[in-house]
Amino acid sequence: MHPFALKRPSDLATALASGAQSGRGNAVTEYIAGGTDMVQLLQEHIRHPDHLVSLAGLLDSRIEENPQGLRLGAAATMAELAAHPVVVDRFPVISQALLNSASPQVRNQATLGGNLLQRTRCPYFRDTGYSACNKRKPGTGCAAMEGENRWHAVFGTSENCIATHPSDLAVALVALDAAVHLRSVDGERTVALTDFYCLPGSAPHIETVLQAGEVISAITVPASPVAWRSHYLKVRDRASFEFAVVSAAVALEMEGNRIRQARIALGGVGTKPWRVPGVEAALADASLDRETLQRGAALAIEGARPREHNRFKVELLQRAIVRAVEAAGERT
Numbered sequence: 001m002h003p004f005a006l007k008r009p010s011d012l013a014t015a016l017a018s019g020a021q022s023g024r025g026n027a028v029t030e031y032i033a034g035g036t037d038m039v040q041l042l043q044e045h046i047r048h049p050d051h052l053v054s055l056a057g058l059l060d061s062r063i064e065e066n067p068q069g070l071r072l073g074a075a076a077t078m079a080e081l082a083a084h085p086v087v088v089d090r091f092p093v094i095s096q097a098l099l100n101s102a103s104p105q106v107r108n109q110a111t112l113g114g115n116l117l118q119r120t121r122c123p124y125f126r127d128t129g130y131s132a133c134n135k136r137k138p139g140t141g142c143a144a145m146e147g148e149n150r151w152h153a154v155f156g157t158s159e160n161c162i163a164t165h166p167s168d169l170a171v172a173l174v175a176l177d178a179a180v181h182l183r184s185v186d187g188e189r190t191v192a193l194t195d196f197y198c199l200p201g202s203a204p205h206i207e208t209v210l211q212a213g214e215v216i217s218a219i220t221v222p223a224s225p226v227a228w229r230s231h232y233l234k235v236r237d238r239a240s241f242e243f244a245v246v247s248a249a250v251a252l253e254m255e256g257n258r259i260r261q262a263r264i265a266l267g268g269v270g271t272k273p274w275r276v277p278g279v280e281a282a283l284a285d286a287s288l289d290r291e292t293l294q295r296g297a298a299l300a301i302e303g304a305r306p307r308e309h310n311r312f313k314v315e316l317l318q319r320a321i322v323r324a325v326e327a328a329g330e331r332t
C-alpha cells in the first residue's frame with residue numbers, strides 16, 4: 001500500500017479546504033468515509049493518495065421525511081436507511097436496493113455518500129496486473145473490450161470504457177428522480193442524480209461532476225405518487241454479497257388496474273444508472289397484462305451495444321423490467 005497521512009479535520013470547512021477529490025484521476029488527496037471501498041482500493045494499489053481526509057463526524061447523518069419528500073444525510077449508513085420505517089413503508093425500492101447490496105457488516109459501516117461514489121467492479125480496473133485500463137490510467141487502453149466482458153455495460157459505453165456503475169442504491173434513487181446536494185468552499189449546489197454521473201466518453205477516469213474539494217452533503221428524494229408502489233429486482237450470480245448482473249428499479253402510480261405513470265431505471269447494464277424513458281412512456285395508461293409489459297420492455301434495448309460475452313443482458317434486462325413492474329403493481 002502506498003504510504004499516506006490520514007487527516008481528521010474537526011470541522012467541515014477545513015475538510016473542504018483540503019481540495020480532496022473523490023476518485024478523479026490520480027488525486028493526491030482523497031476523502032474517506034466508511035472506508036469499505038477506499039480501503040480495498042488502497043490495498044489493491046489502485047489508489048495511491050498521499051493524504052486521506054476523513055469525513056467521519058463532519059456530515060449530517062439524519063434521515064428525515066418532510067412535505068417535499070425525503071432528505072438523507074450523506075453520512076447515514078446503508079443499514080440505517082434500509083431499516084428506516086418511512087423508507088420501508090413508503091419508498092420500498094430504496095430499502096430493497098440496499099438490502100440486496102453487499103453484506104450486513106458492510107451496510108453497517110458504509111455511508112450513502114460513499115455508496116454513490118464507489119468505483120466500478122470491472123475486474124480489469126480492480127487488478128493492476130492488467131496494464132490496459134483507461135479508467136485507472138488514462139490512455140492505456142481497455143482490456144475489457146476484447147477480454148472477458150460478461151459483467152460489462154451495454155448502454156452508455158464508449159470506445160474507451162464499458163465498465164458498469166456498481167451502486168444499487170443509485171439505480172433506485174435515479175428511478176425516483178433524486179438529487180444530490182454538494183458542498184464546497186464556494187457554497188452549495190444541487191444536481192439531479194442522473195446528471196451527477198458522467199458517461200465515459202473520452203475521459204472514463206472522470207466519473208462525476210464533483211469538483212476538487214466538493215462533497216456530497218445530502219440526497220433528496222421528491223415526494224411522488226409513484227414512490228409507494230415501487231420494487232427493486234436484482235439478478236446476480238449468487239444470492240448475496242454480489243453485484244448486479246442486471247437490476248431494475250420500478251415505481252408506479254396506478255389507477256385501478258392501469259398504470260398511470262411509471263419510472264424505471266436499470267443497473268448492471270449502463271456505465272451509469274440507466275433510465276428508460278421510452279419504456280416509461282409506453283407503459284403510461286397500460287394494463288399489467290404480461291404481453292403489454294413485454295412490448296413496453298422491448299423498447300428498453302434501443303441503443304444497446306452488447307459485446308461478445310454480455311449479449312444475454314439484452315434479453316435479461318427486458319425480463320427484469322417485466323418482473324419488476326409486475327411485482328410493483330401487485331403491492332397492496
Ligand SMILES: Cc1cc2nc3c(=O)[nH]c(=O)nc-3n(C[C@H](O)[C@H](O)[C@H](O)COP(=O)(O)OP(=O)(O)OC[C@H]3O[C@@H](n4cnc5c(N)ncnc54)[C@H](O)[C@@H]3O)c2cc1C
Binds near residue numbers: 034055074112216
Ligand atoms: C464485499 C463487498 C460487496 C459489496 N456489494 C455491493 C452491492 O452489492 N451493491 C452495492 O451497491 N455496493 C456494494 N458494495 C459497495 C459498498 O456499498 C461501498 O463500498 C460503500 O457503499 C462505500 O461507502 P463508504 O462510506 O465505505 O465509502 P468509502 O470507501 O469511504 O469511499 C468511497 C468513495 O467515496 C468518496 N466519498 C465518500 N463519501 C463522500 C462524500 N460524502 N462526499 C464526497 N466523496 C465521498 C471517497 O473519496 C471514495 O472515493 C460492496 C462492497 C464490498 C466490500
Ligand code: SF4
Binds near residue numbers: 125143145160204
Ligand atoms: S471497461 Fe473501463 S474500467 Fe474496465 S478495463 Fe476498460 S477502461 Fe478499465
